[in-house]
Amino acid sequence: MAESSTRTVERALSLLAIVCDQGSATLGHCARAADLPASTALRLLRTLEGSGFVRKDDDGNYRPGSRIIQLGAQSLSNESLVSLSRESMEALVAETGESVYLSVEGHGGTAIYIAMIEGTHSVRHTNWVGRTIPLSESAAGRVLHNDVPAAGYVVVERGIEADVTAIAAPIRSETKVVAALSLVIPSYRVAEHDIDRYGHQLALAAEVVSSGLGRSTISA
Amino acid sequence: MAESSTRTVERALSLLAIVCDQGSATLGHCARAADLPASTALRLLRTLEGSGFVRKDDDGNYRPGSRIIQLGAQSLSNESLVSLSRESMEALVAETGESVYLSVEGHGGTAIYIAMIEGTHSVRHTNWVGRTIPLSESAAGRVLHNDVPAAGYVVVERGIEADVTAIAAPIRSETKVVAALSLVIPSYRVAEHDIDRYGHQLALAAEVVSSGLGRSTISA
DNA sequence: AAACTCTTGCCATCTAGTGAAATACGTATT
DNA sequence: AATACGTATTTCACTAGATGGCAAGAGTTT
Numbered sequence: 036m037a038e039s040s041t042r043t044v045e046r047a048l049s050l051l052a053i054v055c056d057q058g059s060a061t062l063g064h065c066a067r068a069a070d071l072p073a074s075t076a077l078r079l080l081r082t083l084e085g086s087g088f089v090r091k092d093d094d095g096n097y098r099p100g101s102r103i104i105q106l107g108a109q110s111l112s113n114e115s116l117v118s119l120s121r122e123s124m125e126a127l128v129a130e131t132g133e134s135v136y137l138s139v140e141g142h143g144g145t146a147i148y149i150a151m152i153e154g155t156h157s158v159r160h161t162n163w164v165g166r167t168i169p170l171s172e173s174a175a176g177r178v179l180h181n182d183v184p185a186a187g188y189v190v191v192e193r194g195i196e197a198d199v200t201a202i203a204a205p206i207r208s209e210t211k212v213v214a215a216l217s218l219v220i221p222s223y224r225v226a227e228h229d230i231d232r233y234g235h236q237l238a239l240a241a242e243v244v245s246s247g248l249g250r251s252t253i254s255a
Numbered sequence: 256m257a258e259s260s261t262r263t264v265e266r267a268l269s270l271l272a273i274v275c276d277q278g279s280a281t282l283g284h285c286a287r288a289a290d291l292p293a294s295t296a297l298r299l300l301r302t303l304e305g306s307g308f309v310r311k312d313d314d315g316n317y318r319p320g321s322r323i324i325q326l327g328a329q330s331l332s333n334e335s336l337v338s339l340s341r342e343s344m345e346a347l348v349a350e351t352g353e354s355v356y357l358s359v360e361g362h363g364g365t366a367i368y369i370a371m372i373e374g375t376h377s378v379r380h381t382n383w384v385g386r387t388i389p390l391s392e393s394a395a396g397r398v399l400h401n402d403v404p405a406a407g408y409v410v411v412e413r414g415i416e417a418d419v420t421a422i423a424a425p426i427r428s429e430t431k432v433v434a435a436l437s438l439v440i441p442s443y444r445v446a447e448h449d450i451d452r453y454g455h456q457l458a459l460a461a462e463v464v465s466s467g468l469g470r471s472t473i474s475a
Numbered sequence: 476a477a478a479c480t481c482t483t484g485c486c487a488t489c490t491a492g493t494g495a496a497a498t499a500c501g502t503a504t505t
Numbered sequence: 506a507a508t509a510c511g512t513a514t515t516t517c518a519c520t521a522g523a524t525g526g527c528a529a530g531a532g533t534t535t
Contacts, residue, residue, distance in 0.1 A: 043493095049306075164328055
């Protein structure tokens with residue numbers, strides 16, 4: 036990708052992200068967070084507002100607009116990986132009872148959860164669809180980084196969340212890791228032999244998804 | 256809202272919407288759809304790509320990027336109306352067995368579904384969260400337009416979808432309609448007296464949500 | 476190989492975007 | 506009531522950032 040870019044657009048997108056991250060923000064806050072003069076930020080926010088990406092509430096705070104929700108949900112539902120993984124994810128939940136996530140590489144050294152099927156236990160992982168996690172400290176992140184041991188899955192205990200154990204396996208398309216399938220389990224519920232068993236089930240499920248993606252067969 | 260706006264940003268946002276609507280689009284298609292010269296569209300798409308809002312796949316097509324998914328999901332989960340309505344929506348599903356939606360006014364004369372709880376029947380409505388519907392032809396749209404009869408709910412049979420009956424009721428904050436709660440039911444499963452019963456249950460549930468929003472008490 | 480279509484890079488041009496300063500507004504204090 | 510303060514909004518001279526036509530490159534089809 037060449038260097039050419041458009042400063043004005045970058046500034047507007049930066050303001051959009053600030054509003055979405057904060058949930059609710061004043062003009063002054065947006066301007067400071069984006070390091071822009073107030074009048075510049077106002078004009079750009081006005082443009083975002085006119086296009087429906089942000090809205091101004093009765094208190095004068097800027098909030099995310101319906102357009103960002105619409106395009107986000109639309110893009111998520113059109114993501115073919117989500118539909119291709121649905122069946123395997125549901126089977127995994129049925130086998131393990133634990134919550135299953137699908138994640139892909141996100142922006143700026145992150146992984147982003149793009150689908151989840153909740154486990155069947157009373158105590159399970161809170162829905163994190165749309166959230167990002169650092170590539171460097173998560174099981175899914177390690178998988179997306181192609182850092183997968185011979186066992187075929189990665190285990191991270193006490194990574195992002197202290198009381199959670201995450202196991203992840205790679206989904207490949209033509210030998211390239213394109214997504215990670217992971218189990219996210221409260222640590223109190225997982226013993227050493229569980230990890231081995233779950234890991235294998237996970238790697239198998241990821242294999243099934245991969246085979247639907249035109250994965251090259253590597254000769255044994 | 257004043258007229259001042261930023262053409263460059265509008266153009267970029269328009270391209271973003273085109274990519275998300277199409278799911279996958281070539282540079283040429285984006286340029287034509289946005290009525291821009293190809294070199295202008297290329298530069299703006301490059302900017303969107305650099306910020307993670309779109310990505311370019313191996314075939315050279317532009318697709319939604321992780322950033323739009325992330326910000327969309329984040330904004331949706333931060334929407335207080337969704338959490339405030341959760342309990343009433345779940346109770347409605349438990350009482351009726353049908354799918355329940357929460358919608359708000361969207362962009363450009365639309366309503367947008369922002370939350371859904373699936374019904375318990377085998378045959379139920381496909382998840383439409385994030386989708387928009389026209390204000391003018393839907394039950395939710397009529398409610399958001401403040402066009403609610405004295406019964407307290409709106410019924411639309413064969414509106415957006417030919418084989419679906421939708422019943423909607425208003426959620427108010429300080430007498431102003433801020434959202435619509437609706438039941439979406441396959442028409443074969445709904446009889447005349449069902450509509451009356453469901454409508455009342457719906458209006459009551461919407462009332463409960465409204466009371467949590469600082470609704471003014473109108474003296475009887 | 477030729478023709479066609481799509482993508483990408485370049486750069487002279489100019490207008491669209493900028494931001495400092497002034498003004499307006501709302502709230503709190505004296 | 507007057508003043509102070511912080512935030513939001515407006516104004517407009519200025520310039521640099523965005524533009525888009527055109528040529529070249531790349532890919533596909535005949």
